[in-house]
Every structure is written in structure tokens, then in C-alpha cells.
Amino acid sequence: MSHVLDAVSFVPARLPMDIGFGLEESATSPVPGFGPELRTLIPTQGSQRQLQLGLPVMLRQMRAQHLAALWKDFCSLLRQAAIPVHCSLEELEPLPAAAVPMRFARRYNRQPLQMLDVATADLLELSLRSSAHEWGWPSELVTTNALPAFISSVRAAAGGNTPVGLELPVGADVADIELAVNSGVDFLTLHGSAFDELSVWGISRARQIANKIARASFPIVVDLPLQKIEHLPKCLAIGASVVAIDSLLKPVTDAAVAELESQTSKPAARTGKLPLSVDIRAIELRKGKSSLELLKPVESLLEGIRSILKSHMRLCAVEELAGLDKRCLRATSRRLAELSGLQMLGSLE
């Protein structure tokens, strides 16, 4: 089944005038394995602190229970790559400090804020969804000055240097987006269950509004299902700053977990006499692949994301991710072009 982003293509910039020199990868990088140009910064209003993501991606639905015995090494990978994950404190507590990734916490409408959650989060998102996933502004925040005061108070409660964002539906009204951006949030999240033409339009419009009111680098997180890693740079070019990659990662992690389970079931199937006191995870480590080996496809996926971002940046002759914008894209569908403000492929420059 085709994805709406398949109707969008990158167009190459003019060829560089000088080839063969000055095109080496940066020798040093603050984040091992990833070039500085792929970093995404999320600043905090009123603070010097900027949260630095190693890639413009995050995980919003991955949980410890999905990964079972692979969770610790998976989190180590995320920490190394500086990719934040949405999970509870309890899921991270058993991990050694060296395996704890950046964590983002979310609060739904009508839920009390949790002190430990707020104080220890690296990123805090206030969702305009209730826990039953109904969208709406909480009545406590609809008066004129309430929202900026609330955002400011939550940030203060978190210690003053944690980015605080607001989650809206991807097709949110202009007035809602403007209210959100003007409220003093550090980032905006656009959420949807399907990536369709409305989503492209919604991201594009939110970017326009954010550029007008705040600044061109105002972070917009997009949480929409992607089908392949080629969709990621397109999403960035349309207006996202960070993209949720759960839909890309889940098949990979599911396969790793399935392989882990098949490894642990083999000894029991052979002997049929597994003592109840034996730890199944210990058997997996002795008999089959280690969890690091099982997670190699995850590393490959992240490396694939890095490669595809760099290749598109080279294609469009940009040195920073922010340089990937709508000017680099063309739509192959007239309707999509009209909705998103992209030029049609084939139109005269």
C-alpha cells in the first residue's frame, strides 16, 4: 500500500563546483557515531540548557514489556545514540546508569502531574488528549493568560531547565496552533494515527505558523506512522524537526524478540524437563545469540537513518538538517502540491 510521502520527491541542488576536497566527514563528533550536522537541539525557554538529540528521531510507544530481556541493551543503544524514549520511571529503575536513555514524560488532560515524573524527565509533554484519547483544551487552560502561566509553572516545577511541549492533533486549527506556540512551550508535537494528505498539510501549516510567530528553528515533533526510512527526510523537509520512528523500529524489535523467544523455547522443547527454578533468560545467553547480537538490526536501522539523512543533505547541498525544507521537495500529485504548498514536479523553476 502506498504512503502519501511516496508522492513527494527530493530534487537535487546544483552540482557543487569543487569536488574531491573538503567533503570529508567531520572527524570529531560530540555524539559518537553521528556527525554534528545531524544533531537536533531543543532549547528551554529561560534556561541556557538545550537538549541535544543525536538524530532527529524519538520513540514514543516502545515499552519495556515489548522488549523483555532486550530492554537493557536496547536502552543502552538509545543512550549512545541520544534518542529519547517515552517510558515510565519504573521501567528505567532496574537499569544501570550507563544504560539509561533520555526519557520523556507525558501528561494527559485531567491527570495530576506526578512530581517524580516531572522532576526527572528530560522532556515533558502536555498532551491535549485525555487518557481516553479525546482531544480538547482542558477547561482550566482556556482563559487568556492561563496557558502561558501553566507552562511556566510546570517548567519551574521541573527545575527550570526541562523543555516543556504541547501535543496537538496533526490537523489542529490555526487558532489552536497559534495559541500553543504563543504559550511559551519549547516544542510542539503533532500526533495522528494515519499519515495522509491532511497530515502533510497539517505539518506544513504548523511549520509556517511556528516560523511566523516563534522562529524558524522552533522544534516540531511529528508522531505519525512511517513505512520506510526514506519517509523520514521527507517529513523533516515538510516541516518536522523530530520524527517518531516507532513504526519503523517496531518490526525490527518484534523480530528480535521473536528470535529471542525461539531461542529460549528450544531447550525446553528438546528436553521437556526444564526445572522451574532455571532462569530462561540465562539459558538464552548461553545457547543462542546475545541480546546485543539480536539488536544488531536496530543498530543497522539507525545507521540507515543516518546515511539517508546525510545523502539527502548532500543531494540538496545543505549542511544542516534545518536546510532540508520544502524548497528541496516536489510533489507528484497536484492535490498534494496544493495542500502542502510544495511545487509540482515538472513545473518550470
Added chain:
Amino acid sequence: MNGVDAGSKVGVQYRNRLVGNESSDWMPVSCEGLSPQQIGSALRESPPGGKIRLVGVPKTMPGFASGLDVEAQFRIDGDVGDYAFMLGANSNWEVAGDAGLGLAHSLVSSSLLIRGSAGDYLAACAQGGFVAVHGRSGNATAFGLAGAEVVVRSKSGDYAGAGMVKGILVLANGSGLGLGSGMTGGSIYLRGEAASVSPRLKKIRMKDADAMRLSLLLARAEIRGDAREFKLYQVPAH
């Protein structure tokens, strides 16, 4: 006074205890000229077990004492702004003036006494602790209350107790429309009349234990009253 910067304005104040008109137990500390971040840091540096009187708290500052978890007693001579004491834990506060919108939002375990009035969404989503307001409270008092105890001496606005999940709300002088709308748990004690009561609430016969609990809350809030003057409303368990 661990952690107090030798050069900080507040650090100097903590060390030089000034004797004012009040008991020398209360240390006066001035917030004048301090930024919100400095005020937040200063509050976090409060000596545990200390008694501190704050003057010059900017009433336009949102989120005063947000996330503060210090075992100390504080007094404020004036007003506090919106969302003051959000997520507060373990502190005792007395505010001589008024409070803005969203006082004690998501309160964890602090104890607050507001001698003036409070704005809308007093103690919204408060999970624990105690809040008493001598003046009026605005609309949606105790909205989504999740375990705290809230007492309002003067009239409360519309939709008091809306969406309450747990905890106790005491309204000592009536309330507006929609008392207990969307409530799923907790108890509301009401003296006087409500303009309208949510049909999901039922008036419950007050038992001795309920009356005792109410009396203790009134005493703690420094409010005169007899438990027999109140009606108890709850959502019946199914």
C-alpha cells in the same frame, strides 16, 4: 544551611536572622529584586525545619514555589500569582492575601492556608495535602481532585468538585452551578445551598466518623462550624 551560596542575597538573609515585630522564630526573607529562578533556588535552599516569612513575593509570577519539596514553614504577607504551589510537597504555607488561578495544582503533600480568596481551579488534580481558603474560591474548585483535602470558608463558584476522583472537598458557604459534575469518587461536604447539584451525586447520611473527620478539617482550617450544619454528597458505588 547547607548549599547556600555565600554570596547570594538570600544566603545572607538566612544567616543574619533579623528580629522584626514578630516572634524571633520567623526569619524574614525578602524576594524583592530576585528573578523567578532565584526565588525558586532560594526556596529550595530553605533550612529544613525552618520558619521563614517571605516579603515582596511578586504576585504576577506564575508557578511560585512550584515543585518545592522542603520541610519548612513559610508565611507570605501578600498575594501569590497563578499556579502557586503546584506539585508542592512537605511544606507548610500561610498566605495573608489572595491567590490566583490554579492554586496548588497537582499538590502532593503540602499544607496551605490562604487567608484571602483563590481563583478558578483551586487545588485542581491535587493528589494529597491540605488546602484551606478563608475567602471565596472561583469556578471549578477541586477540579479533578485526586486525594487532597480542600476547605473553602466563603462561597465557591460553579462546578466545584467537577471530575473529582478522590479526596475531600468542604464548602462552608454554598456553591454555584454543577456541584460535583463528572465526579467519580471522593466526598463533598456542603453547608448552605448549591445553585445546582449534579444528578450523579447522592446526599448521604453522615456517620459519626464522617462528622469527626469534617470537624477536624474545619478546626485545621481555622473555620468555625458544626458538622451537623453540613450535608455530605458522594457518588454511590455500583
